[in-house]
Structures are given as structure tokens and as C-alpha cells.
Amino acid sequence: MKVTEKQLKARCTELNMGPLKDTAFGLKVERTGRGYSCSLIYRDSTPPEILIADASAAEADACICGVATTSTVFKAIQGTIKPEFVPQEVFVKQHGERCPRCGTRDINAGQVTTVKGALEQYCSCGRCGLTWHGLYRLGGYELPLIA
Ligand SMILES: [Zn+2]
Missing domain, CATH: 2.20.25 (N-terminal domain of TfIIb)
Structure with a gap:
């Protein structure tokens, strides 16, 4: 199944408005000359961190899904009242x-x-x-x- 740029961006927006809403960062996907890049954008003045660069649409999608799944799983375990934790891969990137x-x-x-x-x-x-x-x-x- 082919993933379009529009779908990738929509998925990011969905995450930013949902599971990542109460965290210190958001997710951004960009189309570059050689593919896609996914980065973490912080809500404070911390510079953005690139998770994946020059990736295919499928790779970018997998990266976004990784962040989505981990935060959703945490949300399910913790319940929505308790604060959630950043995904392991994000912790490592930081x-x-x-x-x-x-x-x-x-x-x-x-x-x-x-x-x-x-x-x-x-x-x-x-x-x-x-x-x-x-x-x-x-x-x-x-x-x-x-x-
Ligand atoms: Zn703390």
C-alpha cells in the first residue's frame, strides 16, 4: 500500500492533537529532495531533533506509527488521567x-x-x-x- 505525503501529514496532525498533546514535543513530517524526514519539534526553545531523514514514504510511515503505537499503549495502560511517558525511541533520541x-x-x-x-x-x-x-x-x- 502506497502512503502519500498528505496521509503522512494527516497522521502527524492526528498524533499532535491526540496522544502527544500533553507532552513536551510534537511530530513533524517534511518532504525533502531525497524523500521524507520526520522530526520532533519541542514546544520550548529546544532545537528540533530528526528521527529519520531521506526516508521513503513507507519508512516515514513506520517511524510515525512507532511513536503513535508506543504512546497509545502507554495511554491505555496508564489511563487517560495519569500522565503518559515518552516512547523509548524518543527517550534515546534525547x-x-x-x-x-x-x-x-x-x-x-x-x-x-x-x-x-x-x-x-x-x-x-x-x-x-x-x-x-x-x-x-x-x-x-x-x-x-x-x-
Ligand atoms: Zn519529570
């Missing part, structure tokens, strides 16, 4: 520097625990009080650089 609930950078990073090739860092939010573990995976090693 380099774990923002609270997964309220989006602030006012995070207190705590103790780091090693778990077989992964690290867990205890974090708490200075604004909304949420606590979570930031999860880090081992990516390899780097030899000493020769000057």
Missing part, C-alpha cells in the same frame, strides 16, 4: 537527558549499577518526581589513541 514523563532536563542522575555488559543508572526528575533507570548497553572498546 540521549536520556530528559524526564520520560514531563520532558524537563532537570534530572538528578544517581548511582550506576553494572549488569553484565549493561549499566543501569538511577534517575529522578526534579520537576515531577518520577524515578526511573536509564539503561546503557556496552558498545565495544576503543584502544588508546596515539598522539
Whole structure:
């Protein structure tokens, strides 16, 4: 099934008015010279972050669906009264520097625990009080650089 630019934009609008309405960001899709790009647009002065660039319509659609599904699932579990959390992929795109609930950078990073090739860092939010573990995976090693 072929997805049109109009459909992609409509889906973004739907998300921005719906599941993403109470979050710190919105989703934007743009047609570029080499395809589509999807980015997160923040409601404060934070510069936009590109999720996917030079993508086909199908890839852009999958990206939008990923954000949609995750936030919808959270909404269903949490109920509509409780605040929702940002999707995992968005949290990663933000380099774990923002609270997964309220989006602030006012995070207190705590103790780091090693778990077989992964690290867990205890974090708490200075604004909304949420606590979570930031999860880090081992990516390899780097030899000493020769000057
Ligand atoms: Zn928070």
C-alpha cells in the first residue's frame, strides 16, 4: 500500500492533537529532495531533533506509527488521567537527558549499577518526581589513541 505525503501529514496532525498533546514535543513530517524526514519539534526553545531523514514514504510511515503505537499503549495502560511517558525511541533520541514523563532536563542522575555488559543508572526528575533507570548497553572498546 502506497502512503502519500498528505496521509503522512494527516497522521502527524492526528498524533499532535491526540496522544502527544500533553507532552513536551510534537511530530513533524517534511518532504525533502531525497524523500521524507520526520522530526520532533519541542514546544520550548529546544532545537528540533530528526528521527529519520531521506526516508521513503513507507519508512516515514513506520517511524510515525512507532511513536503513535508506543504512546497509545502507554495511554491505555496508564489511563487517560495519569500522565503518559515518552516512547523509548524518543527517550534515546534525547540521549536520556530528559524526564520520560514531563520532558524537563532537570534530572538528578544517581548511582550506576553494572549488569553484565549493561549499566543501569538511577534517575529522578526534579520537576515531577518520577524515578526511573536509564539503561546503557556496552558498545565495544576503543584502544588508546596515539598522539
Ligand atoms: Zn519529570
